[in-house]
Amino acid sequence: MKKMALALFCIPFFLFGCSGEQLVEVKNTANAEQNQNVEEVIKNSNDVYAGNAIFIDDQLLVAVQAKPWLDYKKSKIEKNLKKQIEEKYPNLEVFVSADYKLYWETQKLLEEEDEKKVSDELEKLKKLAKEET
Amino acid sequence: MVIIFKTKPSIIACGAVAGPLEKKSVFYSYFDSVVEDERWNQKTNEQGHAMMIQEACNIIMKKANITNNLDIDFFLSGDLVNQMTPTNFAARELAVSFIGMFSACATSVSSAIVASLLTELGASKYAIAGSSSQHNSIERQFRYPVDYGGQKPETAQWTVTAAGYALIGKHDPKLPSIVAGTIGKVVDYGEVNPFHMGGAMAPAAFDTISSHLKKRNQKITDYDLIMTGDLGKIGLKILKAMFAQTGAKQEELDIFRDAGAEFYGEDKSFQSGASGAGCSASVYYSYIEQQLKTGRYKRVLLCATGALLSPLSFQQGQSIPCTAHAIEITME
Amino acid sequence: MDQQQYQQIEDQITPPTPYFKNVIKAFLVGGLICTIGHAITYFYIIFFDFTETTVGNPTAATMVFIAMILTGLGLYRKLGQFAGAGSAVPVTGFSNAVVSAAIEHKTEGLVLGVGGNIFKLAGSVIVFGVASAFFVALIKLILVTMGVVEW
Structure with missing residues (x-):
């Protein structure tokens, strides 16, 4: 019984151990060079442990997850990332969010083949993210 | 102040009823009736409370073979609800001469003292005395709503749903008789915690018991049992410690018992034990009366304690004044 | 026996409040309630169109609803006795305070009873x-x- 309690107690520490490297996935239909840039920006950010980036038409949606203890300065992280990414892609309309909803949905969109659907979904997510209540 | 009753009024019959939770009580088998519904099938808790009092009185009348209400001369009773409406409403149904008594949880004894006085005077042939409490209506009166999830400390007590009444009449050598009573004074040792009634009331019990013994020129060992009302487990310990400090020995301390401390047995969910005007009344006027009748006890001192506070007084930071009244009952 | 002597006896006999035990219990139960709340948060984010900014309202409403049911069944009182602040501080404790007062005063009618007393504690x-x-x-x-x- 005591051993089991100890094991349960230790599990969270093992889980923390796994997340040393940032997980970054990029969905891009055309340009491989573009992928590299945004991946680098996300990976270089110390406040983020995971991120998804989706290129569609002239838009770029980046959904990231802030590290657990840094949740409180999410809006700052968003702002910083947005600035850095916009520097690299002056022609694209960049949208950055640290919201879990966007991260979850973009995860699903990464596998989506139909471009029309992805584009519609993106519009919907952007609208959602703007809602305050 | 000790009153000696020369005519020795007797307890002719007793009626004790209790609510559903009181099935857990160690005194359960001594109660005359237990009702499944806390509200006695009435719309409100307070109406149920009044019904409980009526039922106890009906049981007494049945036991004493009294068929007409008007044969009862006096009804002396009290409870803890604002303005004692449950008692007043029960008195309306009973329709006999009635005085509402309030000594908080000590009403069980203070009403018996007044009934004995009236009997002694020759003014009363039959007088019903006692008190009652109903958990839900008292809790809302003094504390929080019943379903509120507040944490009660270990010193807290559980208000019982019970009523205990006694029919007091002329002396009968075959019945337990009230030979003396002490009307206690109000004692306040500065306790302010409404969740520690035992600690507030123990000094009052100590004062009343020791002055009764002194005036009557008795020792603790003259009694088979000295039973306090609702000090609870912790309050009883404090009372014993006070007597121990004045030189009482262990065998003397063993004579002391407390109705509230024993009411729910060792069940931890009731914290320090039971309390409420119905606690002492239902134990005195069932278990104790029956033990006296069977001859197990020859002389007992019943000392009911009452905390004279209101929600208003303790919110305004006042300490809790307490009183205790005692009656000495013998069986020949 | 004077007041001071009595105070000594009383303090000796009255069991001390187990602060440490209470804190641990409050931490565990309060943490459990918040974990449930977080699970509900994720449930709403994943299955409905709520973002982290907007999910607070439905989550709080659900927690309040659950606490309301538990209060009506008389279970929240028992939880409160065990957990203390652990069950009083989260929004479920607020719900319990409101609902218990409403149940209590139902017998005095809807306007003066429930309406007038529902926020007695809250x-x-x-x-x-x-x-x-x-x-x-x-x-x-x-x-x-x-x-x-x-x-």
């Missing part, structure tokens, strides 16, 4: 919540104006 939470929110916002406004922090 009223002070609202008053001091609003008052402290005002002062916190004021302090932040001053700090932002001085340029110490950003919004």
